[in-house]
Amino acid sequence: MYLADSRNSTTRTTAAPGSTRPGRRPAVPGTVLALGAVSLITDVSAEMITAVLPLYVVTALGLSPLGFGLLDGINNGVGALVRLAGGHLADGGGRRHKVVAGIGYGLSAVCKPLLLLAHGLPAISSVLAADRAGKGLRTAPRDAMISLATRPEHRGRAFGVHRAMDTAGALLGPLTAFAVLRVAVDGYDAVFTVSACVAALGVLVLVLFVPARLDTGQPASGPAPARPALRDSLALLRRPGLRRLTLCATLLGLTTVSDAFLYLLLQRELGVPADLFPLLPLGTAAVFLLLAVPLGALADRIGRRRLFLAGHTVLLLAYGLVLSPLRGPVTVGAVLVLHGAFYAATDGVLAAATAGVVPTEHLGAGQALVGTGQALARFVCSLAFGAAWSLWDGRDALAVAAVALAAAALCTARLLRTGDPSGADRDPGGADHDDRRTTEGAPR
Amino acid sequence: MNRKTRLAVLLFAVVLLGTVGTAAVLRAADRSAVRDQQQADGPTVRTGDVTLRPSTARQLLVRNLAWGPHRDEIATVPAGHPDGPRTASGVKCLRFHAAAGTGICLQAERGALADTYRAVVLDAHLRVRHRFPAPGIPTRSRVSPSGHLVAWTVFVSGDSYAGTAFSTRTAIADTRTWALDDNLEEYAVTKDGRPYHASDINIWGVTFADDTRFYATLATGGRTYLVRGDRTARTLTTLHENVECPSLAPDGTRIAYKKRVPGASRDAPWRLYVLNLATMKETATAEHRNIDDQALWSGDDTLVYALPGDYGSDLWTVPADGSGTARRMMTSAVAPAYAG
Numbered sequence: 001m002y003l004a005d006s007r008n009s010t011t012r013t014t015a016a017p018g019s020t021r022p023g024r025r026p027a028v029p030g031t032v033l034a035l036g037a038v039s040l041i042t043d044v045s046a047e048m049i050t051a052v053l054p055l056y057v058v059t060a061l062g063l064s065p066l067g068f069g070l071l072d073g074i075n076n077g078v079g080a081l082v083r084l085a086g087g088h089l090a091d092g093g094g095r096r097h098k099v100v101a102g103i104g105y106g107l108s109a110v111c112k113p114l115l116l117l118a119h120g121l122p123a124i125s126s127v128l129a130a131d132r133a134g135k136g137l138r139t140a141p142r143d144a145m146i147s148l149a150t151r152p153e154h155r156g157r158a159f160g161v162h163r164a165m166d167t168a169g170a171l172l173g174p175l176t177a178f179a180v181l182r183v184a185v186d187g188y189d190a191v192f193t194v195s196a197c198v199a200a201l202g203v204l205v206l207v208l209f210v211p212a213r214l215d216t217g218q219p220a221s222g223p224a225p226a227r228p229a230l231r232d233s234l235a236l237l238r239r240p241g242l243r244r245l246t247l248c249a250t251l252l253g254l255t256t257v258s259d260a261f262l263y264l265l266l267q268r269e270l271g272v273p274a275d276l277f278p279l280l281p282l283g284t285a286a287v288f289l290l291l292a293v294p295l296g297a298l299a300d301r302i303g304r305r306r307l308f309l310a311g312h313t314v315l316l317l318a319y320g321l322v323l324s325p326l327r328g329p330v331t332v333g334a335v336l337v338l339h340g341a342f343y344a345a346t347d348g349v350l351a352a353a354t355a356g357v358v359p360t361e362h363l364g365a366g367q368a369l370v371g372t373g374q375a376l377a378r379f380v381c382s383l384a385f386g387a388a389w390s391l392w393d394g395r396d397a398l399a400v401a402a403v404a405l406a407a408a409a410l411c412t413a414r415l416l417r418t419g420d421p422s423g424a425d426r427d428p429g430g431a432d433h434d435d436r437r438t439t440e441g442a443p444r
Numbered sequence: 445m446n447r448k449t450r451l452a453v454l455l456f457a458v459v460l461l462g463t464v465g466t467a468a469v470l471r472a473a474d475r476s477a478v479r480d481q482q483q484a485d486g487p488t489v490r491t492g493d494v495t496l497r498p499s500t501a502r503q504l505l506v507r508n509l510a511w512g513p514h515r516d517e518i519a520t521v522p523a524g525h526p527d528g529p530r531t532a533s534g535v536k537c538l539r540f541h542a543a544a545g546t547g548i549c550l551q552a553e554r555g556a557l558a559d560t561y562r563a564v565v566l567d568a569h570l571r572v573r574h575r576f577p578a579p580g581i582p583t584r585s586r587v588s589p590s591g592h593l594v595a596w597t598v599f600v601s602g603d604s605y606a607g608t609a610f611s612t613r614t615a616i617a618d619t620r621t622w623a624l625d626d627n628l629e630e631y632a633v634t635k636d637g638r639p640y641h642a643s644d645i646n647i648w649g650v651t652f653a654d655d656t657r658f659y660a661t662l663a664t665g666g667r668t669y670l671v672r673g674d675r676t677a678r679t680l681t682t683l684h685e686n687v688e689c690p691s692l693a694p695d696g697t698r699i700a701y702k703k704r705v706p707g708a709s710r711d712a713p714w715r716l717y718v719l720n721l722a723t724m725k726e727t728a729t730a731e732h733r734n735i736d737d738q739a740l741w742s743g744d745d746t747l748v749y750a751l752p753g754d755y756g757s758d759l760w761t762v763p764a765d766g767s768g769t770a771r772r773m774m775t776s777a778v779a780p781a782y783a784g
Contacts, residue, residue, distance in 0.1 A: 054580075054581055054599055055559075055581055058581045058583060058599055059538065059581060120712070178559075180469055180472075182554075183469055183472075183473050184469055184470075184472030184473040184475070184476050185476040185479075186472075186476055186479075187468075187469065187472030187473065187475070187476065189468065189472060190468040190469045190471070190472035190473075193464065193465060193468035193469075194465040194468060194469065197461035197462070197464050197465040198461075198465075200457075200461055201457060201458065201461055204453075204454065204457050205454070208445070208450045208453060208454055209450065209454075273577065274577060274578070274579035274613070274626060275560055275561075275577035275578070275579055277579050277600070278579070386643045386644060387643075389643035390641045390642040390643050390644075391641065394643075
């Protein structure tokens with residue numbers, strides 16, 4: 001642990017501006033572009049399925065798909081556990097990020113042709129659960145690889161590039177699926193087959209173009225670092241920097257109203273016509289796509305935690321706009337822009353901030369901890385928001401969520417400031433060194 | 445592996461996977477082209493005048509699923525000879541129902557990005573009277589006995605980002621004023637005698653008693669209920685549990701419905717039951733297979749419903765009193781309605 005850390009700090013010095021290896025590590029390294037391409041391709045494949053699944057179930061199989069909703073909650077919980085396992089496994093021994101991510105992408109790819117064989121709701125639900133397990137498995141190692149491949153001071157932008165590519169895939173997927181259905185009426189089997197081919201291509205790009213061993217400053221020929229024990233992964237939370245970040249992500253996650261509820265409120269409060277309802281998430285995604293890179297780069301300059309916090313302030317503005325007496329398409333558009341900007345300012349930025357407070361050999365577990373904390377908190381928020389909506393109504397529930405979000409943001413601002421006595425909340429700088437010192441002083 | 449080899453492998457894979465994908469799409473396109481050709485052993489379908497107020501004998505209207513140029517069109521057969529030649533109307537619907545000279549047709553409209561859906565109110569000659577946009581995939585539709593009200597249910601999946609969570613949206617429109625209640629979830633719910641609020645409420649499968657009262661399914665907290673609705677008071681009141689897709693008998697005394705039976709496979713949990721509204725006594729019909737349809741009463745004694753068949757689905761009948769056996773009435777048809 002000490003060894004890796006100290007070596008890592010050497011890398012950092014040599015890789016700093018004016019290093020002896022100019023051009024070896026550009027702001028957005030090839031590995032990040034390769035991982036972005038893998039995500040883009042995989043998302044095309046995944047969103048092809050999600051876009052046509054309701055149509056397939058209702059019009060081709062003649063089933064009523066309400067059963068799916070019940071399984072969703074269970075899948076979310078399992079997904080969170082799988083993500084922790086994926087992060088931990090990926091950190092093992094000689095760096096198995098690529099292997100674990102590959103298994104995750106592979107598992108999801110195998111699920112696509114299985115849909116051709118699954119005809120009842122339980123069978124389809126099982127395939128979808130396996131697909132999600134694959135997603136849970138690959139998320140943390142993928143973010144760890146992006147962190148490892150990028151110079152610390154450029155991580156915000158690198159994650160921004162990755163998230164933008166990922167979202168582009170999500171937007172292209174449904175278009176591809178409907179193009180197939182346009183050529184072949186009722187050709188759901190063709191959609192599944194094409195989706196499987198696309199998914200296989202994603203796995204192949206990962207295998208071919210993402211290096212198995214990322215340059216982390218460790219000598220390739222040197223002795224492999226000891227495999228981190230599960231205990232070590234959990235002990236990560238003893239690191240003040242990571243603990244604070246997990247706490248903040250969880251706290252803010254508890255007050256982040258789920259997309260579905262927000263769109264429902266937009267539709268009811270701002271009078272979005274029912275037939276335009278399906279377009280609302282596309283609006284958010286398009287803004288996310290456009291802003292992910294510039295906001296990621298901004299995070300590198302002004303501090304990731306600061307931008308993460310600013311992102312939640314933007315979300316608060318969106319809540320405020322929904323609660324305001326303003327109506328009409330312009331307001332709806334403004335809410336979607338703020339919502340997309342919130343994602344662009346927080347999603348990749350949180351991963352970049354996490355990378356700054358976790359030792360390299362625990363990057364997978366660290367990413368998983370923060371990500372799982374946030375995901376579970378959002379799930380709890382969904383349940384609470386649903387209950388509040390039933391007790392009062394959607395508007396009042398949102399007002400309460402807005403107050404809670406403001407309070408959480410204030411707490412977070414305090415927490416993150418105390419975490420950084422120097423006042424400079426630049427992850428690559430002060431905080432990072434600060435953290436390392438703390439760990440070195442901590443008992444193993 | 446050097447860069448060149450990797451690129452070569454990638455190129456090879458792109459060509460290979462591209463070929464597989466293209467072949468799958470072309471095969472599916474071929475198959476859908478075949479569907480436009482008359483199937484050899486299928487029923488005879490020809491075009492003709494289809495009206496919702498036949499001058500002669502009682503007619504059965506269905507969405508024709510037989511392969512050929514009239515696939516998916518609303519077609520009619522004499523109610524007494526459902527196996528006979530079909531007369532196709534040229535009007536395509538995913539779901540359809542009709543009563544007293546009013547028809548409700550749920551259609552898909554091809555869009556640039558994706559299909560959109562609409563509910564179309566038809567007159568007795570199947571001409572369009574009014575169109576309403578529908579926010580999802582059509583699943584149920586009904587017309588009130590007077591022909592004055594129409595109701596429809598769609599599945600809303602938000603879009604791809606909403607994941608696998610589905611919900612339903614049910615609307616009722618008045619064909620005299622075009623007043624629209626586009627979401628019955630806004631009605632006040634009384635469950636077990638008390639006002640009830642929940643955000644997870646789903647309502648589907650309206651069946652009309654008259655121009656004020658109707659019945660429907662209300663789902664919340666993982667359970668389903670039969671509710672009685674009042675369109676004027678805008679209320680829904682639970683009457684009975686474990687009832688889906690109710691269908692009121694013409695005499696107004698009984699409701700045919702899908703019941704989730706314990707012990708059945710999770711894959712196929714629904715059986716066709718009849719509930720007596722006066723006694724709340726449930727009677728199992730002789731149809732022992734899984735039913736996922738809103739049944740239709742053919743008179744006071746017989747139920748008609750769809751089951752998966754070789755060409756999409758077939759229509760079957762069974763006595764409503766639990767006696768007899770299920771019989772296939774016609775092949776390649778769905779969404780039945782009687783006219784006349």
